[in-house]
Amino acid sequence: MTASFDTPAQRLHALRQVMAQRGIDAWLVPSSDPHLSEYLPGHWQGREWLTGFTGSVGTLLVTADFAGLWVDSRYWVQADKELSGSGIEMMKVAQGQQILAPIDWLAVNHPGHATLGLDGAILPLAAHRAFRARLGEHVTIQTDRDLLEEIWTDRPALPQAPVTIHDEAFTDRSRPDRLDRLRQAMTDADAGAHLISTLDDIAWLFNLRGSDVDYNPVFLAHALVDAHHVRLFIDQDKVTASLREALADDGVVLHDYAEIRDHLTRLPEATRLLIDPARITLSLIDALPDHVVLVEAFQPTTLAKACKSDVEIAHVRAAMARDGAALCRFLCWLEATLAGGEPITELTIDARLSAERTREKHFISRSFPTIAGFNANGALPHYRATEAAHSSIEGQGLLLIDSGAQYLDGTTDITRVIPVGEPTPAQKADYTRVLKGMMALSRTRFPEGIEAPRLDAIARAPLWEAGLDYGHGTGHGVGYFLNVHEGPQVISRGAQPTPQTAMREGMITSIEPGLYRTGKWGIRIENLVANRAVESADAVTEDTFLEFETLTLCPIDTRLIDPTLLRDDEILWLNDYHRTVFERLAQGLDEDTRDWLAKKTRPLAR
Numbered sequence: 001m002t003a004s005f006d007t008p009a010q011r012l013h014a015l016r017q018v019m020a021q022r023g024i025d026a027w028l029v030p031s032s033d034p035h036l037s038e039y040l041p042g043h044w045q046g047r048e049w050l051t052g053f054t055g056s057v058g059t060l061l062v063t064a065d066f067a068g069l070w071v072d073s074r075y076w077v078q079a080d081k082e083l084s085g086s087g088i089e090m091m092k093v094a095q096g097q098q099i100l101a102p103i104d105w106l107a108v109n110h111p112g113h114a115t116l117g118l119d120g121a122i123l124p125l126a127a128h129r130a131f132r133a134r135l136g137e138h139v140t141i142q143t144d145r146d147l148l149e150e151i152w153t154d155r156p157a158l159p160q161a162p163v164t165i166h167d168e169a170f171t172d173r174s175r176p177d178r179l180d181r182l183r184q185a186m187t188d189a190d191a192g193a194h195l196i197s198t199l200d201d202i203a204w205l206f207n208l209r210g211s212d213v214d215y216n217p218v219f220l221a222h223a224l225v226d227a228h229h230v231r232l233f234i235d236q237d238k239v240t241a242s243l244r245e246a247l248a249d250d251g252v253v254l255h256d257y258a259e260i261r262d263h264l265t266r267l268p269e270a271t272r273l274l275i276d277p278a279r280i281t282l283s284l285i286d287a288l289p290d291h292v293v294l295v296e297a298f299q300p301t302t303l304a305k306a307c308k309s310d311v312e313i314a315h316v317r318a319a320m321a322r323d324g325a326a327l328c329r330f331l332c333w334l335e336a337t338l339a340g341g342e343p344i345t346e347l348t349i350d351a352r353l354s355a356e357r358t359r360e361k362h363f364i365s366r367s368f369p370t371i372a373g374f375n376a377n378g379a380l381p382h383y384r385a386t387e388a389a390h391s392s393i394e395g396q397g398l399l400l401i402d403s404g405a406q407y408l409d410g411t412t413d414i415t416r417v418i419p420v421g422e423p424t425p426a427q428k429a430d431y432t433r434v435l436k437g438m439m440a441l442s443r444t445r446f447p448e449g450i451e452a453p454r455l456d457a458i459a460r461a462p463l464w465e466a467g468l469d470y471g472h473g474t475g476h477g478v479g480y481f482l483n484v485h486e487g488p489q490v491i492s493r494g495a496q497p498t499p500q501t502a503m504r505e506g507m508i509t510s511i512e513p514g515l516y517r518t519g520k521w522g523i524r525i526e527n528l529v530a531n532r533a534v535e536s537a538d539a540v541t542e543d544t545f546l547e548f549e550t551l552t553l554c555p556i557d558t559r560l561i562d563p564t565l566l567r568d569d570e571i572l573w574l575n576d577y578h579r580t581v582f583e584r585l586a587q588g589l590d591e592d593t594r595d596w597l598a599k600k601t602r603p604l605a606r
Contacts, residue, residue, distance in 0.1 A: 347387070
């Protein structure tokens with residue numbers, strides 16, 4: 001099939017034609033790639049190509065007479081708008097359930113025998129098992145082909161960005177040391193080999209970085225490690241001769257990226273292969289010979305990567321100071337420009353903020369697409385302004401700015417809300433309740449090892465008291481010059497509190513409660529925090545307790561606070577935070593920005 005298709009309706013028609021030819025009754029398209037990434041290279045953005053929906057998460061199910069896109073509450077307004085006229089129905093789903101929700105729909109609406117097709121190369125093994133358990137024997141699941149290859153004639157090629165070494169000045173553990181630690185974890189699990197496909201784990205393990213995925217300094221690769229060999233499956237054109245030599249010195253053998261399945265078919269007898277079913281795709285497991293014994297366990301590098309060392313935390317503090325300086329310069333400019341009446345749009349916000357960060361040492365890129373939403377746009381948690389659709393910043397309202405950066409020494413993510421004109425009492429009340437939630441969790445002490453989802457209610461309690469809530473999680477893990485979203489910890493009532501989500505010392509997590517008035521305004525206040533151990537003043541038990549060190553350095557706009565809603569201890573925390581922000585940032589700022597910061601960090605009084 002060689003025709004081109006310009007609209008979602010045309011693409012769905014072409015997909016249905018191929019489905020009919022292959023005897024497939026339903027076709028599933030998750031937001032995924034062979035590495036189960038959150039942000040995808042263009043080659044694997046099939047769900048977006050088919051639907052026109054640009055959100056980062058969603059699952060599409062297509063049958064002969066139905067097409068539905070399952071999205072959670074963060075995307076309901078966006079999906080409703082972007083799917084208009086496509087013939088695709090927006091299906092509301094609880095956060096984190098996009099994969100199983102369409103399977104539940106299929107089980108109910110196709111009670112007779114049916115064939116479900118999907119690309120096994122982008123489906124987690126764990127999800128496939130859940131599908132089988134839910135659908136039973138009356139649904140055949142076909143996973144051996146990618147139908148998009150037959151209709152997506154201008155599909156983007158795989159990225160070709162070079163791979164580089166993460167500067168040793170910013171790392172405290174060598175590649176051989178990390179490999180030795182991994183091998184010890186494999187021994188502890190009684191496994192002789194380990195297969196890794198998640199890109200941030202591979203980048204971390206090999207002390208390498210790339211730019212194959214927008215905003216995330218990673219590269220496409222698979223890794224296979226055993227007691228005597230380390231094999232990295234990668235496009236070798238991305239690797240310079242000097243890097244190839246350095247890898248060889250550490251015992252790393254390079255293979256072509258496409259050779260991974262062939263190599264798996266040739267694993268020797270009695271191989272005990274460690275895999276994480278949630279972090280490896282079905283097609284790779286299907287390539288294994290029958291004599292390979294699967295050892296299923298949580299991926300060791302995921303936890304090791306999440307627990308930053310003291311050296312890494314120190315680097316992150318330095319990155320936060322530079323990021324905070326850039327934010328202060330931007331906010332000083334923004335306030336002056338708004339006061340002067342100069343036209344500003346949401347696109348201006350992104351461009352200017354990015355320009356300020358670019359001035360900072362060790363800056364690499366943004367860590368995700370900047371969200372700059374004014375008034376009603378701010379009520380869309382994952383809104384993104386475009387040339388075709390954006391708002392001017394004028395009149396009265398709230399401007400929500402969620403942004404972040406990648407530096408060689410850290411990854412940042414921050415959200416602030418700026419009043420334009422005089423804020424209303426209702427806006428102040430909403431803002432203050434969100435701030436109370438952020439402060440409540442920021443001040444919490446908790447036992448080491450507690451499952452992160454259990455902390456979620458602490459941030460929501462001040463909102464619940466007023467009968468308010470928000471539809472997204474409260475916090476996500478953050479990488480060290482790696483993905484801005486990383487696991488295993490996630491502070492979300494929608495996540496299962498499993499042992500893998502336990503809070504450990506050195507983890508960096510966001511705290512970002514919010515409140516969204518559809519069609520009016522959105523509020524979210526976000527800082528990054530690090531888990532650190534505390535000494536108990538009265539040790540009744542032998543438990544180790546953790547607390548959060550706030551890493552983000554940027555003033556919280558007090559013009560939006562209703563002080564009557566704050567307790568004395570909350571005002572004390574906020575004033576202490578602002579004193580720290582001024583002390584850490586003032587010396588590196590120009591005079592105008594320093595004067596602005598001094599005003600913004602004045603102690604709040606009733």
